[in-house]
Amino acid sequence: MLRALRVASPLAVVALWQLASSLGVLDPSTLASPAQLARTAWELTRSGELPHAVAVSARRAALGFALGAAVAIAAGTVVGLSRVGDAVLDPLMQMLRMLPLFGLVPLFIIWFGIQEEPKIYLVALAVVVPLYLNLVAALRGVDRDLVEVARVLRLRRAEAVRHVYLPAVLPGVLVGLRQALGLAWITLIVAEQVNAGAGLGFLVNNARDFLLTDVIVVGLLCYAALGLVTDGVVRALEWRALRWRDGGETA
Amino acid sequence: MxxxxxxxxxxxxxxxxxxxxxxxxxxxxxxxxxxxxxxxxxxxxxxxxxxxxxxxxxxxxxxxxxxxxxxxxPAVVFQDPRLLPWRRVLDNVALGLRGPDARARSTEVLDEVGLAGRERAWPRQLSGGQRQRVALARALVRExxxxxxxxxxxxxxxxxxxxxxxxxxxxxxxxxxxxxxxxxxxxxxxxxxxxxxxxxxxxxxxxxxxxxxxxxxxxxxxxxxxxxxxxxxxxxxxx
CATH class of the missing domain: 3.40.50.300 (P-loop containing nucleotide triphosphate hydrolases)
Incomplete structure (x- = not known):
């Protein structure tokens, strides 16, 4: 019943929207109708334009995310486990954190041009901070008693990492991961708005010049869908990795 | 004695x-x-x-x-069981044990402490006394x-x-x-x-x-x- 209601309210909004467009209340140059959006999405898909744009944007997000995650994990591990590392690296990371991300766009264009690099680096920068902060906090919060157990049981270093540290930091890292992915997409959208010769941002920008609100909205929906997909992947990871918390399943 | x-x-x-x-x-x-x-x-x-x-x-x-x-x-049993909450009971007992018979030995010791059949349970599904018995098994299995x-x-x-x-x-x-x-x-x-x-x-x-x-x-x-x-x-x- 409640489940049905959850689906019903968005459907009602779409129906009203379609009605307003069909009756001419909503001007297509302000906002295209849902039916028009579906047609446009289909045509853009058939022509190959949309899949190509999605692929280009997804690649930027993936590369930026990988780069940012690598830096965050390396720095976070050093800072979280070593006092010296903390003293040396943490101030730098805190400085990075205070930089206005989008304020860097002009500088990045000067440094890296207008091709792929500035977008990838901007996404990487957006990913680094939340992932780093959550990893460091999680590493500092690892239960000392369990670390002592690892020592008492004479676990090898790799075993202690696998059985104690990794599972202990996983909940915090997954929170950081979700925040980082959210920021990565937002950052990519902004970076692609500024300038792009391909990708979803390019598609949207071009459409703006011709008042093609249907293409703009289709582009936005694609961003949303990509965000939903990555969020779903993290949630699946969470479910798999944090099963022990629910304890619902019995032996 | x-x-x-x-x-x-x-x-x-x-x-x-x-x-x-x-x-x-x-x-x-x-x-x-x-x-x-x-x-x-x-x-x-x-x-x-x-x-x-x-x-x-x-x-x-x-x-x-x-x-x-x-x-x-040496093996230690602490006041609190200190089990890894993210490992099943058997994996907690076998933690860091080497050898092909590690799991078989762990199963035997779990039986000895009265927890046969709970090998696949998560620690949080056990009572306080049962958890402490797992901790005891984890110590004893190391002989x-x-x-x-x-x-x-x-x-x-x-x-x-x-x-x-x-x-x-x-x-x-x-x-x-x-x-x-x-x-x-x-x-x-x-x-x-x-x-x-x-x-x-x-x-x-x-x-x-x-x-x-x-x-x-x-x-x-x-x-x-x-x-x-x-x-x-x-x-x-x-x-």
Missing amino acids: TGTDLTTPVVAAAHGVRRAFGDHVVLDGVDLEIRRGEFVTLLGRSGSGKSTLLRIVGGLDQGAEGDVRTGTA PDLLLLDEPFSALDALTRISAQQLVRRLVDVHRPAVLMVTHDVEEALLLVDRVVLVDDGRIALDEEVGVRRPRRRDDPDLVRWRTRLLGLLGVADA
Whole structure:
């Protein structure tokens, strides 16, 4: 019943929207109708334009995310486990954190041009901070008693990492991961708005010049869908990795 | 059973041990030897240094001065079970065990502590007493020559505690490690152990065999006399 209601309210909004467009209340140059959006999405898909744009944007997000995650994990591990590392690296990371991300766009264009690099680096920068902060906090919060157990049981270093540290930091890292992915997409959208010769941002920008609100909205929906997909992947990871918390399943 | 046989090998020993945290001296001039199969308790008021001594004998405290020899395979059961909440019961017991039969041995020991059939459970699905039994299995599966028990029963409810005590005594009789147990509970100590070591103000105030035959009953006159004496030494009047 409640489940049905959850689906019903968005459907009602779409129906009203379609009605307003069909009756001419909503001007297509302000906002295209849902039916028009579906047609446009289909045509853009058939022509190959949309899949190509999605692929280009997804690649930027993936590369930026990988780069940012690598830096965050390396720095976070050093800072979280070593006092010296903390003293040396943490101030730098805190400085990075205070930089206005989008304020860097002009500088990045000067440094890296207008091709792929500035977008990838901007996404990487957006990913680094939340992932780093959550990893460091999680590493500092690892239960000392369990670390002592690892020592008492004479676990090898790799075993202690696998059985104690990794599972202990996983909940915090997954929170950081979700925040980082959210920021990565937002950052990519902004970076692609500024300038792009391909990708979803390019598609949207071009459409703006011709008042093609249907293409703009289709582009936005694609961003949303990509965000939903990555969020779903993290949630699946969470479910798999944090099963022990629910304890619902019995032996 | 009782009466230390001097031909039995010494498993762990501490001689002239001193431990200070900053200016605060916790242990000073402590000597202690534990032989194979011997069940020894460390009694003392809180702050007496008994837990510190246990940690030193178990090789968990590297900051002590003096001559310390711990077991070749020490195992510890703490006050709280300290299981990895993200590993199933069997994986907790088998943690860090090598060899192809690690899981089979772990299953056997789980059976010994009365947890057969719970191998695939998560720790949080178990009761407090069951979790402590998993911790005991995790210690025993390593076939320790020295078993350290740091107030292992104090977090359990009264009924669970009695069955856990009986289980530990039975397992110790079967596996014959040297056992060193810290407890606050004089009666618990007297029911279980072969020898009482009383730590007071950083020194050993008493080190004696409990020559009461087994099975021991709480109302055994010898045990009652022991109890009154130990409580007196701990500065508590026996009611």
